[in-house]
Amino acid sequence: MEDQFRYVFWLAVLVMITAARSITSCSCHDKWKHVLTTNTTGQATFGSKANLTTAVLSGSDVRILLTSDSYLTSVQNVKTTGVNVCGQALMHISKASYDSFQDKAYWWFISVCTTGQVQMNRYYVGNHVSNGINKMTYEIKWFIRDFTEKALSHNINGAANFGSVTNVIDDVDVGSDVRVVFDDYAATMNSVQIGDNKDLVIGQAVWHISQKTVTPNIEFQGNDYWWFTNWATDGTLAASRWQIGDHISRGESTEAQGLTWFTDNCWMLVYQHDAAGNRVQGSLDLLRSAVLQGHRVKVMFDSISAEPDEVSVQGGHVSSVLISMVVRSPNDIRAFNQSGMWDWRILTTTGTETTLKVNVGEYVEQGRTTGTKAVSWFIDSRPWVQVLVNSKTGSVLSGSKAALVSAVHSGARVRYVLSFDPSTSDVAVHEADNLAVSGSEVSAAHIRSVSLSSFPTEVKFQPKPYWWFTQSTTTGKVDMSRWTVGEHEGRGHTSATAQITWFANY
Numbered sequence: 001m002e003d004q005f006r007y008v009f010w011l012a013v014l015v016m017i018t019a020a021r022s023i024t025s026c027s028c029h030d031k032w033k034h035v036l037t038t039n040t041t042g043q044a045t046f047g048s049k050a051n052l053t054t055a056v057l058s059g060s061d062v063r064i065l066l067t068s069d070s071y072l073t074s075v076q077n078v079k080t081t082g083v084n085v086c087g088q089a090l091m092h093i094s095k096a097s098y099d100s101f102q103d104k105a106y107w108w109f110i111s112v113c114t115t116g117q118v119q120m121n122r123y124y125v126g127n128h129v130s131n132g133i134n135k136m137t138y139e140i141k142w143f144i145r146d147f148t149e150k151a152l153s154h155n156i157n158g159a160a161n162f163g164s165v166t167n168v169i170d171d172v173d174v175g176s177d178v179r180v181v182f183d184d185y186a187a188t189m190n191s192v193q194i195g196d197n198k199d200l201v202i203g204q205a206v207w208h209i210s211q212k213t214v215t216p217n218i219e220f221q222g223n224d225y226w227w228f229t230n231w232a233t234d235g236t237l238a239a240s241r242w243q244i245g246d247h248i249s250r251g252e253s254t255e256a257q258g259l260t261w262f263t264d265n266c267w268m269l270v271y272q273h274d275a276a277g278n279r280v281q282g283s284l285d286l287l288r289s290a291v292l293q294g295h296r297v298k299v300m301f302d303s304i305s306a307e308p309d310e311v312s313v314q315g316g317h318v319s320s321v322l323i324s325m326v327v328r329s330p331n332d333i334r335a336f337n338q339s340g341m342w343d344w345r346i347l348t349t350t351g352t353e354t355t356l357k358v359n360v361g362e363y364v365e366q367g368r369t370t371g372t373k374a375v376s377w378f379i380d381s382r383p384w385v386q387v388l389v390n391s392k393t394g395s396v397l398s399g400s401k402a403a404l405v406s407a408v409h410s411g412a413r414v415r416y417v418l419s420f421d422p423s424t425s426d427v428a429v430h431e432a433d434n435l436a437v438s439g440s441e442v443s444a445a446h447i448r449s450v451s452l453s454s455f456p457t458e459v460k461f462q463p464k465p466y467w468w469f470t471q472s473t474t475t476g477k478v479d480m481s482r483w484t485v486g487e488h489e490g491r492g493h494t495s496a497t498a499q500i501t502w503f504a505n506y
């Protein structure tokens, strides 16, 4: 009873804060906007290509719906070429059906262009073996949403011709997303670091695969590598290239580039604790309620701000699992450590920080620590609507499946709370990397998760972790494909059932 009261109370506080915030930035309530439909031969049958190009170069985020398959996906980076726009949508693992993976899993990277061309590039998980590249054509719906502020534009020496580094830092300090536009290319940063003297910001983007222009399209180049990048407000662009599936460097480079920085200020600080897990300000209850109401989460620790790839609630405490980071050089935060290692962390509201460094492309651990960390926790203030709760057997406990299907067709971001054991309050929260509709059912795939061990109030990286690819469906089924991190070694393909609460951000 008391818990329920607290929950309702904090929910009310959250609603009030969200409402207050919306007065100052009503654009936080802007919806994903359908700006263009291209048919299989690349003509605009709705909207205009010029409008999509303008939006991309003004820092808008992009989502893509392949209409014939009712398949909606996030896009990790976009590039314009002539009158066309292409986006890399990389977060897919091969499927046997709309709600299950293939046993022999491969990555299924797609490059989607307004020419109607969709190029699919397949690599087996954990090695550098291609399972084929081919091109198809699709009718595609393009959705955009603006970032709320242009914060800085600078030349190759870092001299500002619009805004200032301080603008960017002020926004990062309140949890903002950061998007960098470079010439005809744009990507949202997976993590951002502020320099010690508060005069430098470095954004890191890791989800990009080698590509080339094949007019009028942009295509994967073949024999591909990951292109990890650090973008700095002094004009430095550092890149580190690692062959897909191998721990083989394909080169490092540094160049000077003029960049434009956009921020999305629809975030607020809700909780802050010290390294011992003691409250400094805000409320853990408020953070937890927001997480359970579908809100996105961001953490700031040391001088790094990052959005977790997975959020877990154990015994009332919230853990952020960060796996979209690569180790930076300790001597120069603009550079990468040339050894090529993932920089994985779990931050928990208990104050615990667990880290794991593992080589990119092979399973070799370079260090594992458990310590403590002071953390600031932010949630996004955009509206998340609870559209459905399905039981473990797929019956509708609240809302409707039709509402979720309609959210997919309108380009919405979708997050969901997985409750494998509804008799406890321990849950995992995912954002859909891609969504597929089949009849009245929806299946959401989440790619960016690794295996975790559960403890009463936190989660930790398992010894010899595996990728935990999941597909969660409104039927209650959760299909799981497991592959040792860095190796082509299957660790089992099974399915379980979960009660799932679905949220849409239209």
Ligand SMILES: *[C@@H]1O[C@H](CO)[C@@H](O)[C@H](O)[C@H]1NC(C)=O
Pocket (backbone or CB within 6 Å): 039, 040, 041, 042, 043, 044, 045
């Ligand atoms: C694409 O749209 C254009 C313009 O409406 C039309 O002329 C063309 O036939 C369409 N292509 C296909 C394959 O439907």
Ligand SMILES: *[C@@H]1O[C@H](CO)[C@@H](O)[C@H](O)[C@H]1NC(C)=O
Pocket (backbone or CB within 6 Å): 035, 046, 047, 048, 051
């Ligand atoms: C392109 O954007 C402009 C400005 O928002 C709008 O007025 C126009 O209708 C759009 N064009 C199309 C074809 O959607």
Ligand SMILES: *[C@@H]1O[C@H](CO)[C@@H](O)[C@H](O)[C@H]1NC(C)=O
Pocket (backbone or CB within 6 Å): 328, 329, 330, 331, 336, 337, 338, 339, 366
């Ligand atoms: C890179 O990381 C390795 C392994 O942790 C470490 O020994 C080395 O000093 C680092 N080098 C640089 C330049 O950061």
